[in-house]
Structure formats: structure tokens, C-alpha cells
Amino acid sequence: MRFEGKVVVVTGAAEGIGQAALLAFAREGARVVLADREPEKGQAIVEQLRREGREVLAVRVDVSVEDEVRALFDQVKSQWGRVDVLVNNAGIYMQGDVTQTSLADWERIMAVNVTGAFLCTRYAVPLMIAQKSGVIVNVASEAGLVGIKGQVVYNVSKGAMIALTRSCAVDLADYGIRVNSVCPGTTxxxxxxxxxxxxxxxxxxxxxxxxxxxxxxxGTPQEIAAAILFLASDEVAYATGAILSVDGGYTAQ
Ligand SMILES: NC(=O)c1ccc[n+]([C@@H]2O[C@H](COP(=O)([O-])OP(=O)(O)OC[C@H]3O[C@@H](n4cnc5c(N)ncnc54)[C@H](O)[C@@H]3O)[C@@H](O)[C@H]2O)c1
Incomplete structure (x- = not known):
């Protein structure tokens, strides 16, 4: 039970990788927050976890909207008073090279994938500073490490998440806060x-x-979730600014 009693916020947790991570954290003892634009997609999971006796909070939030992110962390603070782990997982995808990507497309993807991670970090970190501990795991992508053909804005957004990881790792180490990134391959x-x-x-x-x-x-969502939990755990308390590829060898080529 690596996360007994810890408060873990997972964005985009209603389905996919986020849902697998939420389940895994809860089953390792965490009190979990399912933060999603469409939390109802995760209703069955919330009910299942509650039947197992786990503590779960489901919150509707669009991570790209500052007021909603502020309200999310206010709610977590009033419910449990702390945030031990933040997983910035909410993300959206689109295809297109630079000529096929409109400014509106660019801004929409960057707003969720980059600004969303920034805002959640921005509002979680003061709580972590107050408690002098915390871990953030950013779910980037293999697409942040190499240029994958025909998906320029997604690649750029994931490269920015890796830069956000390294920047925050350096800035927040003094407060006992670690910031790491998982780069999944196609899952x-x-x-x-x-x-x-x-x-x-x-x-x-x-x-x-x-x-x-x-x-x-x-890959499977469970394989990516396992890497998220590993980076969030005290087993690797010395890891900050780490970028962990879990991509079936894609970026090793
Ligand atoms: N699946 C893959 O192959 C893959 C590979 C590399 C990286 N990733 C990254 O992993 C993360 C999760 O991907 P997934 O495949 O599980 O996606 P998914 O689409 O299956 O699930 C994403 C979840 O995020 C939620 N969401 C979307 N926009 C949101 C917003 N603005 N605010 C709050 N919640 C929002 C959705 O409602 C959904 O529940 C993303 O950041 C994605 O870029 C995925």
C-alpha cells in the first residue's frame, strides 16, 4: 500500500490512462479525486471504488479554465486539506501538419494539454508548499520526444509538458516537491x-x-498507470525532472 492515506488528484480520470491510474492509486490506499470535463463517464468506476470502501471525490472541471481549476483545488482542500500527488493527465489530440492546423486548433490543443497542466500545477503547488511535500506526474508522450509525422500541435504540446516538468522540478525541489513525466507510446x-x-x-x-x-x-492503460505510480512513489524519492518512456521501444530506435 504505497499510497495509504495520500490524497491523489488525477485529471482526465474518467477514462483511458487516467482512469487506470485512479484505480491503481485507490487500490494502493489513496484517497482519489477524479477530475474530468465529463466525470459521468467515470461513474461506474466511482461506484465500484466506493463499494470497495475507497474514498473517491468526482469533480467536473475543464482544466483549461482557471476558475474551474481554482474551484477544484478549493474543494479538495476543504474535503481533505492536502494534495500529495497531482497527475496532469487530461489531454486531447488532433492530426494535421502545420498547413492543416488552424490557429483555433492550435489554441484549443495548447489550452488543454499545456495551459491545463500549468493551471493545475499552479493551484496544487501552494498546498504542497504548505505541507512541504508533494509529487507531480505529467503525462507527456513519445510525441514530445520526437517529431511524429502529421500531428504538429500535439507534438509541440507534449514537448512543452516535458519542459514544464523540468522547469518545475528545478524550481520546486527546495520545497520537497518532485516533478516527473511519463512518456507513453500509443496505448x-x-x-x-x-x-x-x-x-x-x-x-x-x-x-x-x-x-x-x-x-x-x-500499450495498455495499466502499463502506463504502473509507471505513473512508480514515479509518484517514495521508492524513487530521489527522482525529480525524470522523463520515463513507456513506449514499446519507439523512441529507442
Ligand atoms: N493513448 C495514447 O496512445 C497516449 C499516448 C501518449 C500520451 N497520451 C496522453 O495520455 C493522456 C491520457 O490519454 P488517453 O489516451 O487516456 O485519453 P482519453 O481521451 O481516453 O481520456 C482523456 C480524458 O481526459 C478528459 N479530458 C479531456 N479534455 C479535458 C479537459 N479540458 N479538462 C478535463 N478533462 C479533460 C476526457 O474527458 C477523458 O476522460 C493524454 O494527455 C494523452 O495525450 C496518450
């Missing part, structure tokens, strides 16, 4: 299933995604 989640459905030939698109990595398969 079987609703986000990826929706992207595949938009392809002319979804089965072929899936085969291409599998074959472009040495492991020759997609």
Missing part, C-alpha cells in the same frame, strides 16, 4: 480508438501503429 484507450476510427482503413492504421515500434503492439 489502447478511447483517444486512440477514436483516432483509428477516423482512418480510411482502421485495421491497417492499427497494424501500422503496432509495427512502428520494436514491441510490435500497443
Amino acid at each position: 489502447e484507450t478511447p483517444l486512440v480508438r477514436a483516432a483509428l476510427q477516423r482512418a480510411a482503413d482502421p485495421a491497417e492504421a492499427r497494424r501500422r501503429l503496432e509495427q512502428c515500434r520494436p514491441a510490435n503492439r500497443l
